[in-house]
Amino acid sequence: MTADTTAPTKAKTGVKGLDDVLAGGLTPGHVFLLEGNPGTGKTTLALSFLMTGAAAGETGLYITLSETEEELRAGAQSHGWTIDGKVTIFELVPPESLLDADQQQSLLYSSDLELGETTKLMFEAFERLKPDRVVLDSLSEIRLLAQSSLRYRRQILALKHYFARHGATVLLLDDLTSETFDKTVHSVVHGVIKLEELAPDYGSERRRLRVAKYRGQAFRGGYHDFAIKHGGLQVFPRLVALEHRTRFARTQNTSDIPELDQLLGGGIEQGSSTLVLGPAGTGKSLIVMQFLAAAVRRKENAALFVFDEELGLLFDRMIAMGFDLEGMRDAGFLHIEQVDAAEMSPGEFANRVRDRVDNAKAKTVVIDSLNGYQAAMPEENSLILHIHELLQYLNRQGATTFLTVAQHGLVGDMKTPVDVTYLADTVILLRYFEAVGKVRRAVSVIKKRTGHHEDTIREFRIGNTGLTLGGPLDNFQGVLRGIPDFVGTTASLAGIAAPGDGEP
Numbered sequence: 319m320t321a322d323t324t325a326p327t328k329a330k331t332g333v334k335g336l337d338d339v340l341a342g343g344l345t346p347g348h349v350f351l352l353e354g355n356p357g358t359g360k361t362t363l364a365l366s367f368l369m370t371g372a373a374a375g376e377t378g379l380y381i382t383l384s385e386t387e388e389e390l391r392a393g394a395q396s397h398g399w400t401i402d403g404k405v406t407i408f409e410l411v412p413p414e415s416l417l418d419a420d421q422q423q424s425l426l427y428s429s430d431l432e433l434g435e436t437t438k439l440m441f442e443a444f445e446r447l448k449p450d451r452v453v454l455d456s457l458s459e460i461r462l463l464a465q466s467s468l469r470y471r472r473q474i475l476a477l478k479h480y481f482a483r484h485g486a487t488v489l490l491l492d493d494l495t496s497e498t499f500d501k502t503v504h505s506v507v508h509g510v511i512k513l514e515e516l517a518p519d520y521g522s523e524r525r526r527l528r529v530a531k532y533r534g535q536a537f538r539g540g541y542h543d544f545a546i547k548h549g550g551l552q553v554f555p556r557l558v559a560l561e562h563r564t565r566f567a568r569t570q571n572t573s574d575i576p577e578l579d580q581l582l583g584g585g586i587e588q589g590s591s592t593l594v595l596g597p598a599g600t601g602k603s604l605i606v607m608q609f610l611a612a613a614v615r616r617k618e619n620a621a622l623f624v625f626d627e628e629l630g631l632l633f634d635r636m637i638a639m640g641f642d643l644e645g646m647r648d649a650g651f652l653h654i655e656q657v658d659a660a661e662m663s664p665g666e667f668a669n670r671v672r673d674r675v676d677n678a679k680a681k682t683v684v685i686d687s688l689n690g691y692q693a694a695m696p697e698e699n700s701l702i703l704h705i706h707e708l709l710q711y712l713n714r715q716g717a718t719t720f721l722t723v724a725q726h727g728l729v730g731d732m733k734t735p736v737d738v739t740y741l742a743d744t745v746i747l748l749r750y751f752e753a754v755g756k757v758r759r760a761v762s763v764i765k766k767r768t769g770h771h772e773d774t775i776r777e778f779r780i781g782n783t784g785l786t787l788g789g790p791l792d793n794f795q796g797v798l799r800g801i802p803d804f805v806g807t808t809a810s811l812a813g814i815a816a817p818g819d820g821e822p
Contacts, residue, residue, distance in 0.1 A: 328340070328342035328344060329346045329451065330344075330374075332367060333550060333553050334553070335542070335555050336363075339542055340537055340538075341536055344367075345509075345535060346485070347482060347485045347487060349481055349490060349508055350487075350489055351503050351509070351510045352489050352490065352511050353492040353513070354494065354514060355494055358515045359513055359544070360491045361491070362550055364380070365550075367453065368401075368405045368451055369404060369405065372405060378405045379451070381408050381409075382407065382409045383460070384459060396548075397548060406447055406449070433463040437476070437477070444480075449486060450487065452481065452489070453489045456491045456493050458492065458494075460473060470502055471502045478506055504530070507531075509529065509531055511528075512528050512530050513527050514527065518660075520660055525546065525663075541556065543665025555665075557665075557708060559710030559714060562715065563714045568587050568588050570587055571588060571613065571682075573586075574611075575785060578778075581762075581771065581774070581787070582744070582746075583769050583771040584769070588681070589713050589715075590768050591712065591721065591744070592609075592718070592721070592742060592746065593721050593741075593745045594722045594723070594746045595723050595746065596725060596748030597725050597750060600759055601759060601785065602686075602687070602724070602748060603686055604785055605785070607636060607684075608784075609718070618681045619652075619682075620652050620653070620682040621678070623655050623671065623686070625659055625691060627686070629654065639783075639784045659690050659693035664700070667691070668707075671683060672711065681716065681718065683712055683717050683720070684719075687722040701736055705738055706741055721738075723738070743766070743768055744768070745764050745766075746762075746764075750800055751801070753794070760776065760778070761777075762798070775798070776788055
């Protein structure tokens, strides 16, 4: 979604992803509500809002009824910000501070004052500074002073009209700590931003936000993941694939293994997604590495996101198969990233993939595996929707995507943790099967939307020289069940029993 260029200049929050969600920022001269439980990042966002205004030459005022000026300065410094000379802080603090003669003129304890007097002091501070941006932290104190819902609503209306007359853009912070939560402010303010913190059973906390209201302005709805890092908030807007489309040539990418390309009807089309499905150890990663290495040989940029395997072990294992991943990375053609599903939200992961495609121009993207990606999802339905939007986006950008899924079991009935076969354009199925006293591997293509493919089942072997494919298994029936029936001749049986080149 792009902001309306005919609309007035927005007051940017300084959080790039949030400004994208808000279609450019906050409408100047209005009052907005920023609510969330303690620890969700309200103060950090508010300081970013004021610092961004200061950088644009606007005056900022932070009115605090809960945190001290020292705490606010310390919070700003933790993000590398210096607020001296940029943001004015007006605080109401406990009566112990009144013993300091230098502070007696401006520092008061809010709970010792009547609501009207507290408001008067805030207005006096505003009149002295005449700021363009104001943060009021927090509404919980005003709600307690008001004591009744009617008086509270009237006070919020008074604040709104006062700030509106002076053309200030205002953020009201609410920490939702009152015993009775009413939505009085929701109906009064121009917009509402809700911050949430979720605690999964394992891993770090997850944060997300939602714009619940924005009068007269289209915005990006739904939940958006965000994280608090050094430098402030990082918001990862929910990916909407329909908003992104580029023109590209749908060429056919090969694996440089003639038998595998023949099985795939010539190769994999640019701008399509491929799912490699099979039990553990069948060679799913090796299959996708063939296409990744072929892309690098074509001097194309590629990106590899690894969920399951430690990178050092992966490098050693792949170089034994002839794939120098570190060399590809050092040459600048391959981006390799190990993803910890317990520490990264799905929105942040999608944002990182998008960054490699948009900024690094990666044309091949490998996600190994979806089992690890699933661990970052609260439930299966969310995984399906996330994967759908991500694959659609990558396809529209002309990126060829490869995903792997490990199935439960070794032979016979296979259990898949999540069914995403209908989302992928091509599905490659790997299986173990028993023949002549040995465990062997078979590969077949069960789906390809972008063209024809072989309907045969081929044996493949993993040896010291990498991956090798044989001819179609015409002499066996029931290979995909794991225990096939031999229907050929004795001569053909002897042929399959003979070890292939490079077989360990």
